[in-house]
Every structure is written in structure tokens, then in C-alpha cells.
Amino acid sequence: MSVADVDRRDEIGAFAAAHGASLAFLQQGDPSLSQELTRLADAGAAQIVLVGVSSGPLAPALSWLRRIAAYWWRERAGSRPEILVATRLLDGPDGFAGATADARPITGGEPGLTSGAWEDVTGHRHQVMLCRGPRCTAKGAVDGVRGMVMAMIEHELGDDDVLLVHTGCQFPCNQAPVISVQPDDVWYGHVDAEVATRIVTEHFVGGVPVQSHRLERK
Numbered sequence: 001m002s003v004a005d006v007d008r009r010d011e012i013g014a015f016a017a018a019h020g021a022s023l024a025f026l027q028q029g030d031p032s033l034s035q036e037l038t039r040l041a042d043a044g045a046a047q048i049v050l051v052g053v054s055s056g057p058l059a060p061a062l063s064w065l066r067r068i069a070a071y072w073w074r075e076r077a078g079s080r081p082e083i084l085v086a087t088r089l090l091d092g093p094d095g096f097a098g099a100t101a102d103a104r105p106i107t108g109g110e111p112g113l114t115s116g117a118w119e120d121v122t123g124h125r126h127q128v129m130l131c132r133g134p135r136c137t138a139k140g141a142v143d144g145v146r147g148m149v150m151a152m153i154e155h156e157l158g159d160d161d162v163l164l165v166h167t168g169c170q171f172p173c174n175q176a177p178v179i180s181v182q183p184d185d186v187w188y189g190h191v192d193a194e195v196a197t198r199i200v201t202e203h204f205v206g207g208v209p210v211q212s213h214r215l216e217r218k
């Protein structure tokens with residue numbers, strides 16, 4: 001479900017394979033949910049059951065699994081399989097049977113992918129680039145991201161205040177995990193959960209960058 005779950009590809013994929021299932025990603029990872037649904041449908045699947053897997057607070061609401069699947073289902077021309085969506089996230093290795101047993105079918109009446117609330121660019125003051133390139137990911141970028149999200153929740157900062165954007169490599173990989181803050185043009189290195197929390201408190205709320213982890217800008 002979340003960007004962070006892409007890092008768990010091997011673990012979740014092995015679990016899926018052990019249960020006769022396949023793996024797809026709601027965001028950033030490949031294959032996407034839509035790609036995998038198309039593959040299964042083209043292979044002749046008559047019924048597909050979707051079970052969401054998530055690593056905590058970084059995931060979108062479970063309703064998005066249903067919403068994205070419904071969009072694919074409506075768009076699918078010709079024959080299409082029945083799709084059922086579990087009503088709860090998989091909460092552990094023993095929960096697979098229970099999650100699939102509670103799955104409810106897509107009807108086509110689910111909300112679409114647009115909303116009046118998503119028409120305009122937000123009024124954010126900061127755009128924060130969170131590097132999820134290979135070096136930063138290997139050095140624990142997800143911990144900093146999680147720390148930042150939790151601190152933003154604590155300070156009640158939303159998309160209108162700080163817009164978080166996951167990126168590929170931003171180049172100063174030796175300083176991984178890296179984040180950069182625009183339009184301030186402030187770059188940070190070695191961002192763990194504690195540093196991320198300080199960045200939220202001191203920089204975003206207090207207006208003063210965290211000098212101890214700031215990278216020199218040439």
C-alpha cells in the first residue's frame with residue numbers, strides 16, 4: 001500500500017508466493033496494481049481477491065485499494081474477472097485466510113479517481129524531497145520518512161504546509177539518507193528519525209534549519 005512497502009518487496013513477495021498469490025503495488029513499485037490485474041485477467045482469471053499489506057502510518061487509507069481496483073474494473077473492456085477486496089489490511093502472517101474470507105466484491109459503484117478537493121495546487125510553504133534512491137534506501141531512508149510523517153502529524157502540519165515528495169537519487173549519496181527542502185534550497189544528510197523530527201520542529205515550525213545535518217551547497 002505505501003511507498004515504504006516497496007522496500008519490503010522480497011519479504012512480501014515470498015509471503016505471497018507461499019500463499020499462491022502474486023504481488024502488486026499501489027504506488028511506486030512494479031508491477032502496479034493495474035498492471036497485475038491486467039496480467040491476471042489476460043491469463044484467464046475468473047476471480048481475483050485483493051489483500052492490502054501496509055507498514056504503518058505511511059500508507060494511504062485501505063479504501064484506496066478498492067478505489068483503484070474499481071477504476072481498473074470499470075475501464076477494462078470486454079470480459080473481466082470478479083474482483084473482491086479484503087475489508088482489512090493483512091496484520092500478520094496468520095491473517096491471510098481471515099482477510100480473504102472477509103473480502104467484498106467490486107460493484108462498479110465505487111468513487112472514481114478524481115475529486116473537487118484535488119483540483120488545485122496546495123498552498124504549501126515547503127516542498128520536501130525525500131530521497132528513495134538505492135543508497136538512501138539501503139541506509140534507512142524509510143526511518144527518516146517515518147519520523148518526519150509522525151512529527152508532522154504531531155505538529156498538525158498537512159499538505160497545505162509541507163508537501164512531501166519521494167524522489168530517486170539526488171546525487172550526494174555519500175551523505176545518505178538525503179532530503180532537500182525547497183524553496184529554501186536547504187539540503188540535509190544522514191537523516192534518521194531523530195534528525196527528521198528536529199527538521200520538522202526547528203525548520204518547518206521554527207523557521208531555522210538544523211545546522212548540524214545541513215549539507216554545503218556549492
Ligand code: FES
Pocket residue numbers: 131132133134135136137168169170171172173176177178
Ligand atoms: S541515493 Fe539518495 S542521494 Fe543518491
